[in-house]
Each structure stands twice: as C-alpha cells, then as structure tokens.
Amino acid sequence: MPEIAPSPESFDFEVGTLIIGAGACGLVAALAAHEAGQEVLVIEADAVPQGSTALSAGLIPAAGTRLQAVVGIEDDADLFAADIQKKAKSENDPDLVDALARGSAPVIDWLTDEIGLPFSVVTDFDYPGHSRRRMHGLPTRSGAELIDRLRAAAEDRDIDIICERRAVTLYHSGRKITGVRLERPDGATETIGCEKLILACNGFGGNRAMVAQYMSDIDNAVWFGHDGNRGEAIRWGQALGAATRHLGAYQGHGNVAHPHGILITWAVITQGGFQVNSQGKRFWDESQGYSEAARSVLAQPDGRAFAIFDHRIAEIARQFADFKQAELQGAVKSADTPEALAQALGLPEAELTHEINSRPTGARDRFGRQFDTPPLSPRYMGVQVTGALFHTQGGLETNASGRVRATDGSLFPNLFAAGGAACGVSGAGDSGYLSGNGLLAAVVLGYSAGCGMV
Numbered sequence: 386m387p388e389i390a391p392s393p394e395s396f397d398f399e400v401g402t403l404i405i406g407a408g409a410c411g412l413v414a415a416l417a418a419h420e421a422g423q424e425v426l427v428i429e430a431d432a433v434p435q436g437s438t439a440l441s442a443g444l445i446p447a448a449g450t451r452l453q454a455v456v457g458i459e460d461d462a463d464l465f466a467a468d469i470q471k472k473a474k475s476e477n478d479p480d481l482v483d484a485l486a487r488g489s490a491p492v493i494d495w496l497t498d499e500i501g502l503p504f505s506v507v508t509d510f511d512y513p514g515h516s517r518r519r520m521h522g523l524p525t526r527s528g529a530e531l532i533d534r535l536r537a538a539a540e541d542r543d544i545d546i547i548c549e550r551r552a553v554t555l556y557h558s559g560r561k562i563t564g565v566r567l568e569r570p571d572g573a574t575e576t577i578g579c580e581k582l583i584l585a586c587n588g589f590g591g592n593r594a595m596v597a598q599y600m601s602d603i604d605n606a607v608w609f610g611h612d613g614n615r616g617e618a619i620r621w622g623q624a625l626g627a628a629t630r631h632l633g634a635y636q637g638h639g640n641v642a643h644p645h646g647i648l649i650t651w652a653v654i655t656q657g658g659f660q661v662n663s664q665g666k667r668f669w670d671e672s673q674g675y676s677e678a679a680r681s682v683l684a685q686p687d688g689r690a691f692a693i694f695d696h697r698i699a700e701i702a703r704q705f706a707d708f709k710q711a712e713l714q715g716a717v718k719s720a721d722t723p724e725a726l727a728q729a730l731g732l733p734e735a736e737l738t739h740e741i742n743s744r745p746t747g748a749r750d751r752f753g754r755q756f757d758t759p760p761l762s763p764r765y766m767g768v769q770v771t772g773a774l775f776h777t778q779g780g781l782e783t784n785a786s787g788r789v790r791a792t793d794g795s796l797f798p799n800l801f802a803a804g805g806a807a808c809g810v811s812g813a814g815d816s817g818y819l820s821g822n823g824l825l826a827a828v829v830l831g832y833s834a835g836c837g838m839v
Contacts, residue, residue, distance in 0.1 A: 387617040389624045392556045392563035396578035400426040402835075403565065403579035405552045405618075408436030408611075409528075410804030410827035411585035412535040413492075415544050416500060417835030418583075425544050426577070428567060430551040430586075430613050434536050437587055437611045437776050437805065438824070441528035442650065442705060444507065444520040445828055446821035447489035452497065452506050452521060460517040462486040472514040472674075472819040473812030476631070482810050484785035488829040493521050496828070500538050502531075509701050510652045512820035513674040520821060527706040550575075552586070555621045560791070562800045581799045581839045583787070585831060588777030588805035589616025590635070596774070599632040603815070605688070606679055609641060609648070609773035618806035622781040627800075628792045630808040631779035636818045639678020640692055642716040643771040648707045649692055649716075651675040651820075656701055657758030658694030659744065660770070662686060665727065665736030670752040676811075676818035679772035689771050691730055693741065695761040711768065719766045726765040741765065776823055778811040787834030799839040803830035 401424035404411045411427055412434065418425045447453075448465035466486035470477060496502045507520040523530045539546060554566035556576070564578035589595040591614040597604045619629060639660070640649045654660070654671045660678070662668050662685040669681045682690045694702075699717070702708040711717050720726035723738040730737075741761055749755045781802040782790045789800045789807075804827035811818040 387553060387555070387620045389555045389557060389621055392558045393576065396564050396576045399578035400424055401579070402581045402583065403428065403577060404583045404585055405565070406436065406585035406587060407434035407536070407546055408585065408587060408804065408827065409438040409531060409535060409824060410831035411583070412532070412539055413828045413831040414583050414585055414803060414835035415539055416542070417832045419542055419544050421836050427539070427544065427546040428550045428552060429546060429548045432548055434546065434548065435532055435611070437614065438532045438827070439529045440609060440611065441824065442522065442526055442648065442707070443528035443531035443824070444522045444526065444821050445493060445824045446515065446519045447493040447521055448486060448517065448519050449490040450493045450521065452493070452504060453519065456506055456508055458506065458518055460519055462490070464516060465489065465519065468514055468516055469810050469819050473810065473817030476812035476817060477810045480785050484833070485810060485825055485829045488833065489825060492829050492832045502534050510656050512651070513655065513672060514819045525706045526704050552617065557625065560797050562797070582801065583834045584618040584781070584802040584806040585804050586618050586806055587611065587614040588780060589619055590614045590774055590777050592616045599779070600635055602680060603635060603637055603774050606637065606683055607641060607646070607771055607773040609638065610776045614776065614805065618781060618802055622789060622802070626791050627797070628782035628790050629780065630782045631813050634778035634809070634811045634813055634817065635815055636775045636778055636811065636823055637676045637679025637772060637815050638775050639682040639690070639772045640675055640770045641773040642711050643689055643769050645711060645714050645716040647711040647714065647716060649711060649768055649770060650702050650705045650708055652702050653692050653694040653698050656694070656698045657756060657761065658692055658698055659740070660690045660692055661732065661737060661740055662690050663732070665733040665740065667740050667752065670754040672754045673816070674818065674820070676815045679774065680815065682770065683772040689769060691732065691767050692770050693737070693765070693767045695766055696764045697759070697762070699766055717766055717768045719764045721763045723765055726767055730767050730769065776805055778809040778818065778822065780805060780807045780809070783807045783830070785833070786837050787830045788837065801834035801837055803827065803834045
C-alpha cells in the first residue's frame with residue numbers, strides 16, 4: 386500500500402532528478418532531464434522496463450512534424466488541439482490540450498533527430514477523430530520496439546535505470562518532496578533522496594478496487610494493461626493534498642482477439658470492416674472509435690463480437706506485429722465465401738452473408754456510419770474479439786509543464802507527474818479518447834517534466 390511519511394534525517398543516497406517508472410513516459414523524461422544537465426536516476430518495479438507502452442502499438446500523434454512535411458501532410462497544432470477537444474466534448478483543460486498539441490511536433494522531431502528513433506508516419510489509413518494523418522510509429526508499429534529503443538538510448542547516455550525496485554513510501558517536508566523508500570524483491574528496503582521527483586508510474590488499471598470505484602461500467606472488461614499500474618501516484622497525491630481530475634476516464638478497446646489476448650488493429654475497421662455479434666448481426670456505428678467499442682462489444686451476448694474484413698484490409702493490418710502474431714496463432718480466419726467464413730467463425734450463415742453483401746459504399750448505413758471504401762471481397766476474413774480496458778486517463782492534475790497542482794490551486798515545488806499518473810486529455814469517460822492520447826501525454830508531458838527546473 387503506497388504511503389507518505391515525513392522526511393527522515395538522512396537517506397541511503399541522493400540524486401538530483403528521480404523518476405518512478407521506466408515506460409515511455411519515464412524514459413523520455415529521463416532523456417530530456419539528462420540533456421538539460423540534470424543528474425538522473427530511473428526506478429522501475431519490473432525486471433525489465435516494459436510497462437503499458439510495450440503492450441501498445443507504439444503510435445504517437447503529432448502535428449506539424451518534419452516527417453509529415455516529407456510525405457506532403459499539412460498539419461498544425463491548432464487543428465490537432467481542435468480535434469482533441471472535439472472528441473472529448475471540450476471537457477479537457479484547454480491549456481493542457483494546447484501544450485500537448487504544440488509540444489507534439491518538437492518532441493517527435495527531437496526523438497527522431499537527436500535520440501535516433503526511426504519514426505515514420507502511418508499514411509495508409511485514418512484513425513477516428515484525426516483530421517490529418519499524424520500517427521508516428523517505428524518500423525514494427527510496436528510499443529515493444531518503442532520501449533526497447535528508448536531504453537537503449539538511455540543506456541547509451543549512461544542514464545542509470547535500477548529495476549526490481551518498487552517505490553512504497555514518498556517522503557516529504559510540507560509540500561516539498563524529499564525522497565522515496567524502495568522495496569526490493571527480497572523485502573529489503575532502501576531510501577533515496579531527491580531534489581525533484583517525476584511520477585511516471587502510469588495509472589490504476591491494474592488495481593481492480595480502484596477500477597470498480599471510479600469506472601464500474603468497464604469493470605468486467607479484460608485488463609489489457611500492465612499489472613504494475615496500481616495507482617500509487619493517485620494515492621500519494623491524494624494523501625499530500627494534490628488535486629485529481631477525471632478519474633472515470635479511460636481508454637478501452639473493443640478489438641482484442643479472444644481468447645488469444647492479442648490486439649487487432651482498428652485499421653481492420655476503419656478501412657471498411659465492421660463488427661457483428663454472435664448472432665451474425667451488426668450492432669453499432671464502429672466509426673465512433675475503438676475506445677467506445679469496448680463497452681459496445683461487452684454489451685453483446687457473452688461479451689464478444691467478431692471483426693469482419695477482407696484480404697485487402699489484412700494487407701494494411703500486417704504492418705502491425707500484433708496482427709501478424711494473431712494470424713500465426715490462428716486467431717484470424719479466412720474463407721472464399723461469406724458462408725464459409727460464417728462456418729469458420731461459428732456464426733449463422735444467412736445473417737453474416739447478409740451483413741457482408743448489404744454493406745453500403747458511399748452511403749450511410751442503418752447505424753449512421755458511412756463507408757467510403759470498396760465492398761468486401763474474397764478472401765473474406767474475421768476474428769473473434771472482446772472488450773478490454775487498456776489504461777486509465779484520469780489522474781493527478783498538473784499544469785502544462787507537468788508540475789502537480791494542489792487542491793487549493795497552488796503548485797507543488799518539486800513534484801511532477803506525466804503519462805498515466807497525470808490527468809490526460811480524454812475528457813471524463815471513454816468516448817473522449819482520441820487515438821494515441823495515451824502516448825501523446827506520456828512523451829510530451831514526460832519531456833516537459835524532464836526539462837522542468839525546481
């Protein structure tokens with residue numbers, strides 16, 4: 386159980402900038418702090434840095450990057466900010482939205498040019514809610530590659546990352562954070578003093594009691610995040626008098642292969658596919674987004690559905706390592722006719738055949754979705770999916786630089802939060818999540834927190 390305590394008389398050792406969590410947020414913060422001349426130490430509870438980042442597709446939205454310009458995409462921060470607020474029904478802090486939108490391109494350009502990450506823009510399909518193609522990913526379109534490359538970059542710069550150390554106590558003197566107590570796997574403890582603390586330990590999706598408390602509508606979903614996301618940052622902050630915001634916000638996903646537990650890219654939907662339930666019938670407007678899809682899928686019989694697409698769409702999806710893995714494990718079925726696909730998936734033939742053959746092109750369907758892609762054609766493909774909780778989006782309230790705000794509106798002098806530990810820009814629920822919001826907040830706010838001085 387995370388706790389706070391008055392500052393001890395001394396610490397086992399001390400460091401300038403201490404970062405709790407070695408996911409994308411923590412590692413970007415570490416790289417930025419190191420570049421700013423700070424003495425940096427990163428603490429990670431796992432044996433190897435992975436976190437929720439490694440479970441994602443590793444795609445980061447950014448507007449106005451050099452890479453966008455190379456492929457002829459005109460985009461800017463104002464347009465990006467408007468897209469974020471539109472999706473979240475203007476429930477976000479506008480200053481935070483503006484900071485993330487404006488900071489996105491400089492951070493991606495920095496990660497590409499200075500840190501050496503080989504990003505490229507996803508140019509062959511659109512994500513719901515984005516008015517431009519602004520998703521930036523690494524060659525495998527995999528979060529595992531992103532975290533591995535960030536860790537390698539930190540190691541190349543001799544940034545210390547100590548693993549298998551879980552922070553259990555946060556020490557303070559009034560509003561000033563003085564250090565933390567760490568617990569090792571053998572139960573022994575050690576203390577570290579710091580001049581600046583960055584909480585990059587993600588959210589609380591792995592804490593089922595907190596999920597039930599703040600977001601009961603998704604409590605029955607598969608947890609697809611990292612089990613280490615236990616909500617320590619929230620509990621520490623609340624005990625210190627920090628403000629929290631939008632604790633009911635989260636990113637869901639309604640396209641996780643079941644029972645294989647592999648993420649199926651939403652490109653299979655945006656490029657002309659759709660979802661049916663176990664009765665072979667469509668049940669909603671899939672163009673709303675994959676976060677909303679989690680609740681829609683879970684509301685179907687047995688909490689499952691089937692993503693239906695074709696060979697053309699599969700070729701696009703195969704740029705993602707997860708999709709290729711799903712094919713290798715036999716999660717994705719294919720057939721030459723709708724009837725044969727229905728048999729392979731265990732669905733009623735007449736119903737699925739009707740849905741495939743009646744899918745409109747260039748017109749809105751009965752759910753209000755408009756398809757502007759070619760009709761599905763042989764080979765037809767499908768995969769059984771369920772709804773999942775990926776990560777929480779609410780958290781500690783910060784200013785635009787990641788400094789934690791107290792309930793009275795003042796700022797803590799040396800406490801920062803970013804990524805899942807901080808409130809993001811996804812509004813108050815699940816429908817406000819714009820694709821990539823999680824890693825957007827992780828890398829941009831992480832960068833700002835790393836650069837921040839105390």
